[in-house]
Every structure is written in structure tokens, then in C-alpha cells.
Amino acid sequence: MSGTSAALEPPVGATKPVRHPDAPAPGELLGPHYGECFGCGGDQPHGLHLAARAGEGVSITAEFTVRPEHQGAPGLAHGGVLATALDETLGSLNWLLRTIAVTGRLETDFVRPVPVGTTLQLAAEVTAVAGRKIYSRATGRIGGPDGPVVVRAEALFIEVEVDHFIDHGRKEEIQAAMNDPDQIRRVRAFEVNP
Ligand SMILES: CCCCCCCC(=O)SCCNC(=O)CCNC(=O)[C@H](O)C(C)(C)COP(=O)(O)OP(=O)(O)OC[C@H]1O[C@@H](n2cnc3c(N)ncnc32)[C@H](O)[C@@H]1OP(=O)(O)O
Numbered sequence: 483m484s485g486t487s488a489a490l491e492p493p494v495g496a497t498k499p500v501r502h503p504d505a506p507a508p509g510e511l512l513g514p515h516y517g518e519c520f521g522c523g524g525d526q527p528h529g530l531h532l533a534a535r536a537g538e539g540v541s542i543t544a545e546f547t548v549r550p551e552h553q554g555a556p557g558l559a560h561g562g563v564l565a566t567a568l569d570e571t572l573g574s575l576n577w578l579l580r581t582i583a584v585t586g587r588l589e590t591d592f593v594r595p596v597p598v599g600t601t602l603q604l605a606a607e608v609t610a611v612a613g614r615k616i617y618s619r620a621t622g623r624i625g626g627p628d629g630p631v632v633v634r635a636e637a638l639f640i641e642v643e644v645d646h647f648i649d650h651g652r653k654e655e656i657q658a659a660m661n662d663p664d665q666i667r668r669v670r671a672f673e674v675n676p
Contacts (some may be wrong), residue, residue, distance in 0.1 A: 490636045492610035492617045499540040499608035501664065502580035504642040504671075506536040512577050515668060518655070521570030528552075530567055533605075534574040541607040542578070543627070544571040546572070548600050550621055559596040564622065568635040572618050576639065582672050583616055583639040584646065592634040596624060603627045614641040644669055 506512060512534045517525040522532045528551045534544040546567045554560030569588055576583045597601065606620035615638055622633040648656055660667045
């Protein structure tokens with residue numbers, strides 16, 4: 483069973499997404515947006531270490547290899563971990579729009595089980611933008627980029643100000659991020675969004 487709920491239908495008047503002129507070039511690795519991110523950060527030993535690459539237009543490809551610490555059933559990836567991989571890939575699209583946004587809604591279809599040791603090949607694109615609302619979709623395949631689809635998702639991201647994180651994040655981590663020049667540089671890149 484699959485399909486999209488009404489909440490993920492772009493409204494009348496939604497427009498096509500526009501790739502930001504300073505977006506990373508197609509093929510360029512994006513790198514983690516935050517070292518402690520469970521999805522992409524290099525400092526999380528049990529994290530997904532998902533690596534995302536800019537595609538053409540407002541699209542992304544990404545890879546994630548399922549490790550033993552990502553199991554739900556014996557030898558199989560946990561569904562929540564797969565949803566995280568989809569969420570992270572979809573979130574990476576915002577680099578191409580140069581917009582700070584968070585997931586408001588994520589709808590996921592789990593099509594086939596995903597064994598430990600498998601590399602998930604993800605592909606995502608923004609389909610429409612309406613004010614602060616960014617509509618997107620993603621698929622995950624195994625056995626290569628043309629292999630069978632094992633997971634797919636549709637999502638709605640909502641644009642936020644950087645204050646969203648400063649106001650709601652735990653103070654220790656916010657302070658550490660503010661003391662990290664690399665983190666400040668990444669945020670500044672987004673603040674110049676027209
Ligand atoms: C830096 C990038 C990190 C990327 C990491 C990967 C992505 C993530 O996992 S992000 C973390 C998970 N997400 C979150 O923590 C978000 C928690 N939620 C929130 O903070 C708020 O609900 C937030 C910011 C999404 C929206 O709140 P707010 O700014 O007050 O906006 P609000 O007015 O409620 O909604 C704006 C519009 O979006 C719509 N909307 C908001 N949430 C939803 C939803 N869940 N479903 C459908 N529509 C929604 C509203 O209906 C509204 O539409 P319209 O403009 O047509 O009236």
C-alpha cells in the first residue's frame with residue numbers, strides 16, 4: 483500500500499524549486515552539516531554516516547551502508563533507521579536551495595527488507611515550493627542505483643530561522659556549535675539566502 487496524504491499535496495500556486503546560484507556543483511560531496519548529526523555526522527560512532535552528493539537541478543544522491551548497530555530484526559535494518567536515511571537525504575536538498583528548513587512531515591513506504599551490509603542508494607528531489615513549505619520525495623534502492631526500490635518517502639520541510647535551533651536546542655550543544663568556526667561558516671552560508 484502506498485500513496486500520498488493530502489497534507490503532502492502542494493497547494494495551488496506552488497512553484498517549481500529554484501537551485502541557488504551558489505549551490506554545490508552537480509557531483510560535489512556535501513559533507514556533514516553537523517559533526518554530531520545522527521544521519522550524516524562523522525563524530526557519531528553509531529550514526530548512519532550518510533554521504534550526500536549534489537545532483538542536477540534540486541536533486542541529491544546519497545549512500546548509506548547498513549551496519550550491525552542499525553538492526554531491528556536479526557540481520558535486517560531497523561525501519562526507523564531507514565526513515566532516518568530518507569529524512570537526512572531529503573534534508574540535504576535544502577543545501578541546494580540555501581534554505582534552513584526542518585522536517586514537518588515524513589511519509590515512508592517500506593517496500594522490501596534491507597539486510598545488514600547492504601548499501602542503500604538514495605535519490606531525492608524537491609518537487610514544489612509554496613512560501614515556507616518545501617515538498618520533496620526520495621527513493622532508496624539496493625544492488626546499485628538501478629536496483630529495486632526498497633524504501634520511498636514523501637516529505638514536507640518547513641523553512642525556519644537559525645533561531646529555531648538556538649531557542650530550542652540544549653544549551654551545551656548550542657554553545658559548542660557557536661564556538662566551532664566550521665559550524666558558524668556553514669550557518670553563515672545559509673544566512674545569505676535572498
Ligand atoms: C539543519 C538541517 C538538519 C536536517 C536534519 C534532517 C531533518 C530533520 O530531521 S529536522 C528535525 C525534525 N523536525 C523537527 O524537529 C521540527 C519540529 N516542528 C517544528 O518545530 C514546527 O512544527 C515547525 C517549525 C515545523 C512549523 O512550525 P511554525 O514555524 O510555527 O509553522 P506553522 O505556522 O505551524 O506551519 C507553517 C506551514 O506549514 C504547515 N505545516 C507545518 N507542519 C506540518 C505538518 N506536519 N504537516 C503538514 N503541514 C504542516 C502549516 O499548516 C503551515 O501551512 P500554511 O502556511 O499553508 O498555513
